[in-house]
Amino acid sequence: MIYREAGQFKASYPADQAIFPIRQDQVALVIVILIAVFVVPVVIDDYWSNAVLLPFFVYALAAMGLNILTGYCGQVSLGTGGFMAVGAYSTYKLITSFPDLSFILVVILSGVITAGVGILFGLPSLRIKGFYLAVATLAAQFFLVWLFNKVGWFFNYNATGQITVTRMKVFGVLVTGPEATPTAKYLFCLTFVLVFALVAKNIVRGRIGRSWMAIRDMDIAAELIGIRPLYAKLSAFAISSFYVGMAGSLFFAVYLGAVEPTEAFGIEQSFLVLFMVIIGGLGTILGSFLGSAFMALMPILLKNGLVDGLQVEVVTAKHIEIIVMGTLIVVFLIVEPHGLARLWQIMKEKLRLWPFPY
Amino acid sequence: MDLFLLETCISGLMAGVMYALVALGFVLIFKASGVFNFSQGVLCLFAALTLFDFLSEKGWFARIFGFALPVWLAIICTIFVMIGLAWLIERLILRYLINTDPIILFMATIGLSFILEGVGDILFGSDVKPLDIGIPQGAWDYLLDNHNFYVEKLEVVAAATAAILVATLALFFNRTRIGRALRAVADDHQAALSVGISLNTIWVIVWSVSGIVALVAGVMWGSKSGIQFSLSLIALKALPVLILGGFTSIPGAIVGGLIIGVGEKVAEVYAGPFVGGAIENWFAYMLALGFLLFRPQGLFGERIIERV
Numbered sequence: 001m002i003y004r005e006a007g008q009f010k011a012s013y014p015a016d017q018a019i020f021p022i023r024q025d026q027v028a029l030v031i032v033i034l035i036a037v038f039v040v041p042v043v044i045d046d047y048w049s050n051a052v053l054l055p056f057f058v059y060a061l062a063a064m065g066l067n068i069l070t071g072y073c074g075q076v077s078l079g080t081g082g083f084m085a086v087g088a089y090s091t092y093k094l095i096t097s098f099p100d101l102s103f104i105l106v107v108i109l110s111g112v113i114t115a116g117v118g119i120l121f122g123l124p125s126l127r128i129k130g131f132y133l134a135v136a137t138l139a140a141q142f143f144l145v146w147l148f149n150k151v152g153w154f155f156n157y158n159a160t161g162q163i164t165v166t167r168m169k170v171f172g173v174l175v176t177g178p179e180a181t182p183t184a185k186y187l188f189c190l191t192f193v194l195v196f197a198l199v200a201k202n203i204v205r206g207r208i209g210r211s212w213m214a215i216r217d218m219d220i221a222a223e224l225i226g227i228r229p230l231y232a233k234l235s236a237f238a239i240s241s242f243y244v245g246m247a248g249s250l251f252f253a254v255y256l257g258a259v260e261p262t263e264a265f266g267i268e269q270s271f272l273v274l275f276m277v278i279i280g281g282l283g284t285i286l287g288s289f290l291g292s293a294f295m296a297l298m299p300i301l302l303k304n305g306l307v308d309g310l311q312v313e314v315v316t317a318k319h320i321e322i323i324v325m326g327t328l329i330v331v332f333l334i335v336e337p338h339g340l341a342r343l344w345q346i347m348k349e350k351l352r353l354w355p356f357p358y
Numbered sequence: 359m360d361l362f363l364l365e366t367c368i369s370g371l372m373a374g375v376m377y378a379l380v381a382l383g384f385v386l387i388f389k390a391s392g393v394f395n396f397s398q399g400v401l402c403l404f405a406a407l408t409l410f411d412f413l414s415e416k417g418w419f420a421r422i423f424g425f426a427l428p429v430w431l432a433i434i435c436t437i438f439v440m441i442g443l444a445w446l447i448e449r450l451i452l453r454y455l456i457n458t459d460p461i462i463l464f465m466a467t468i469g470l471s472f473i474l475e476g477v478g479d480i481l482f483g484s485d486v487k488p489l490d491i492g493i494p495q496g497a498w499d500y501l502l503d504n505h506n507f508y509v510e511k512l513e514v515v516a517a518a519t520a521a522i523l524v525a526t527l528a529l530f531f532n533r534t535r536i537g538r539a540l541r542a543v544a545d546d547h548q549a550a551l552s553v554g555i556s557l558n559t560i561w562v563i564v565w566s567v568s569g570i571v572a573l574v575a576g577v578m579w580g581s582k583s584g585i586q587f588s589l590s591l592i593a594l595k596a597l598p599v600l601i602l603g604g605f606t607s608i609p610g611a612i613v614g615g616l617i618i619g620v621g622e623k624v625a626e627v628y629a630g631p632f633v634g635g636a637i638e639n640w641f642a643y644m645l646a647l648g649f650l651l652f653r654p655q656g657l658f659g660e661r662i663i664e665r666v
Contacts, residue, residue, distance in 0.1 A: 076461055124647060128654050129662070131394050131460065135601045136650060138594070139643035146640050150633070220664050267594070271468060278465050319479045326472025329465065334454040337462045 003351035019201055036190060041183040049182030051300060054255040057189040058247050059292035063276040064200050064285060065243025070274070071283035072204055073236035074216030075125050079137035081269035082144035083241050085261055086114040087248025089154050092163040095253075096156060103168040103175065107192065107249045114245020115238040117144075122237025126230060129219075141267055148261040164258040176253050185254050192250065196243065201285050203239065212236050213283075244273075279332055281339025290340035298325065365509075366623050372513030374619020375520045376582070379575035380596035381603065381611040382523070383568035388605045389544040390564040391452070394464045397471035399593025401569055404443070404474050406576030406585045407482045409436040410489055418481065429491045433573075440569030441562075448562045456557075475590060484587055489580035516578045523574055524612060527567075531608075536563060544606070598646035604659025613657060618642045 003024050010016040020026050044053070062080060069075050090110035094101060101109075121140040128136050148154050155163050167177045174180040175188045203209050211232045214222035223229055252259050259265070272295060280291020302324055306317040336343055350357075380398060387395040411417035412432035419435075420426045427435060451470060455463055494511040531537040542550040543560045551557060579589055599618050603610025625641050655662045 070461075124651060128650050131464070131605065132601050132650060132654060132656070134464075135597045136643070136647050138597060139640060139647050142640035142643055146636065150636065275465065275468075278462070282461075316480065319476045321476075322472050322479075323476035326469040326474075326476065329469030329472070330451055333458075333462050333466045333469070334451070337455075337458050 002354065003348055005352075019198075019205070033194065036194075037187075041187055044182050044186055046182050049186050050255070052297065053186055054189055054250075056293055056296045057193045058251045058255050059273065059276055059296050060193055060289050061196065061250065062244050062247035062273045063280060063288035063292045064197065065240045065245075065247060066273050067277045067280075067282065067285070067288045068200065068204070068212070068243065069236050069240035070277055071281075071287070072209060072216060073212040073233065073240075074219075075122075075233065075236065076131070076134040076274075077137045077240070078134050078267070078270045078274065079121060079140035079144075080244055080273040081265040081267055082141040083114050083118060083244040084248030084251060084269060085144050085148055085265035086117045086241075087111065087245030088252035088259060088265070089148050089163065089261075090114065090245065091249040091253050092156075092165070093154065095166055095168060099166070103170050103253075106168070107246055107253070110249040111242040111246040114248065115242040118237045118241025118244075119234050122234050122241075125233050125237065138267070141270055145261050145265055148265075160260075162258050162260045163252065165253045168253065177257060180254075189250055189254055192246065196246070197285060197289075200243070204285065208232075208235060216283075275329060279329070279339055281341030284339070284341040286344065287339050287341035290344070294340065298328070363624075366627050367620050368509060369513070370620035370623030371616055372510065372517055372619070373623060374599075374616040375513070375517045375612075376575070376578060376615075377592075377595050377599045377618055378612045378615025379516070379520055379523075379571065379578060380592050381599040381615055382520075382527075382608065383571040383575065384596060384600050385603075385605065385608055385611045386527075386564055386568040386571065389608075390540050391543070391561055392460060392463070392547075393452070393467060394460060394605075395568070396464060396467045396593060397474060398568065398572060398596065400471040400474045400478070400590040401440075401443075401572035402576035402579065402592065403585070403587070403589040404478050404576075405436060405440055405569065405573035406489060406580040406589060407478050407487075408439050409433065409491075409573065409577065410487050410580070410585055411482055412436060413489075413491070414487075433491075436573055437570055440573055441566040444565030444569050445562050447565055448558060452561055452565075453558065471590065471593075475587075479587075486584045486586040487580075488584050489577065491577065491581065512578070512582055519574060519578065520612070523571065524608065527608065530567075536560075540564060595642070598642035601656055602646040602649050604656030606660050607656070607658035610656055610658030614646075618645060621645045 003022075005022045005024070008021075008023055010021065015021070020029060040053075062084060065083075066077060066080050069077050087110045090113040091106055094106045094109060095103070117140075121137065124136050125133055149161065155161055165176045167174055167179065169175065170184075170188060173184050175184050204212070211222070211227045212235075214225070214227050215229060215232045215236075219229055222232070248265070251264070256264065276291035276295045277288060278291070279294055280289065281287025299321060302321045303317060306312045306320055307314060312320065380402060383398045383401065384395055387393050387398070409432055412419050412427045412435050413429065414420060415426050417426065426432075447470065451466055455466055494515065529537075531541060539550070539555045539560055540563070542553070542555055543557065547557065550560075575592075576585075576589065579592060583589075599611060599614040601614075602618060603612070603614025622638050622641055622645075625645075626638055629637070649657065653659075
């Protein structure tokens with residue numbers, strides 16, 4: 001009843017090919033975006049911005065990137081943390097070397113640099129497949145983190161080895177550093193996420209996205225029908241790393257402000273993003289959002305519930321949190337291996353017929 | 359040959375044996391069930407923690423029954439715990455994940471490793487525990503005095519244990535009924551099912567066996583550096599060994615371990631100082647990656663045949 005597309009006729013190809021062809025989807029999306037742009041910035045406070053929404057945006061961007069590589073192109077990568085580090089350190093080098101560069105450009109350039117590094121580490125994918133490749137991408141993870149720890153040029157030879165963001169302005173408004181208002185940070189990240197979600201959605205619908213999916217489903221068959229694995233795989237690595245690099249850039253510059261490579265970009269980060277992609281749903285852009293919302297909010301809810309609600313000690317709560325996370329992941333994989341996006345789809349099917357399912 | 363280089367190589371070989379012990383557990387499970395078991399490292403930690411608990415005066419066992427167990431009995435009890443754990447894992451997780459994508463199974467084992475890690479921490483505490491079950495420690499005096507040659511006794515014991523373990527496993531796989539069934543399952547799940555081999559039983563057995571291998575690895579690593587959380591990270595050390603040797607090959611795990619061990623030590627000593635040290639984190643991966651470019655299935659892996 002609520003979600004019925006009967007009667008919505010498409011009279012032209014463009015209308016038929018629209019990203020969101022169903023009116024209810026369009027309306028819902030517009031409402032969500034309007035709330036996100038106009039209502040949330042007004043009511044947002046420091047806690048919500050820093051603890052909930054910024055990590056959500058950053059991880060959504062990273063999850064989108066990994067989803068392009070793993071969900072659409074079928075190349076499992078465990079190097080996400082390393083690529084985020086590339087994004088973060090590119091941003092640091094860019095803002096310290098060229099302080100006058102627009103910060104928007106800096107974030108995008110960081111993505112481009114990461115894309116280059118991604119192509120480099122994507123080269124083995126032409127020869128290595130499956131889990132062999134997944135383990136091989138760990139080489140990127142460990143090597144990059146080591147590089148940023150050891151080579152002084154990357155952190156401008158400062159004594160702590162940390163990188164700290166300088167104050168950057170976008171259109172005269174401060175967006176980085178502790179003095180920036182939560183609203184400014186929020187809107188800055190939101191813009192990036194919205195714009196690049198749209199871009200991703202369009203890429204995966206187009207020729208290049210289809211070639212990725214062909215490679216994912218069976219690479220030999222794809223090769224036989226004329227898709228060049230070299231271009232398809234490397235472009236997936238490039239675009240995926242571009243997204244992950246931007247996520248790393250925002251993670252460092254806007255969300256944290258100061259990072260230390262081993263802590264912030266360790267292998268846990270790679271696994272976290274992979275979990276988001278899998279729990280959200282492989283091969284869906286929506287899934288990246290749902291997955292990162294789930295994985296970013298779950299620990300906070302658990303922690304609040306255990307420490308504040310049940311008065312559990314912080315250390316014990318940490319252990320319980322790990323157990324609950326692990327259990328949730330396992331249960332999730334058993335109940336719905338196709339992720340939250342699939343649940344959403346089932347719900348839409350149900351809503352289409354509700355309340356008369358026969 | 360340069361004595362120092364020889365010493366480096368031998369110490370690398372010994373370290374390689376330790377990696378191979380962990381990699382062995384991976385290979386067993388991957389061979390029999392196609393599961394890339396990331397929780398092997400945590401299994402090692404868990405086994406070592408359980409063993410320590412049976413031995414310790416302050417452990418749960420001693421608190422409940424009033425006495426701690428002697429070493430041999432503690433090891434047997436730990437083996438039973440690992441078998442019980444394998445049964446639980448099959449019962450609660452694997453059974454429901456038959457026929458899902460390999461990556462889903464892989465993620466499930468990561469979830470499992472979270473659970474085990476949390477349970478281990480809550481039950482046994484997260485402080486560093488020295489494990490001493492009578493394995494000799496320190497340098498081998500005879501070689502050190504007469505030839506000025508440094509070899510850890512513990513590592514020699516580890517190498518000997520690994521040799522015995524591999525020989526036992528080889529016998530088990532080739533000479534017993536269950537071993538044959540395991541190999542049948544590894545070759546072809548459906549064919550194995552159709553001749554009446556129970557997949558569930560096989561999985562319990564193979565997880566138990568790799569739990570026992572994890573116990574051996576956990577004991578060795580625990581004796582070497584104490585039982586602590588970082589023990590679970592040796593899984594990350596075993597991964598390059600795996601891809602180097604091939605996921606499906608037991609000899610591959612051993613040879614891969616030795617190559618990685620030696621390569622890592624030699625590189626650390628000779629190339630490390632030039633690039634700022636601490637390269638052992640990634641060197642093994644790069645080495646394995648280099649090998650993979652020439653043999654994508656690893657040194658001993660089964661040839662990957664793809665059909666459209």
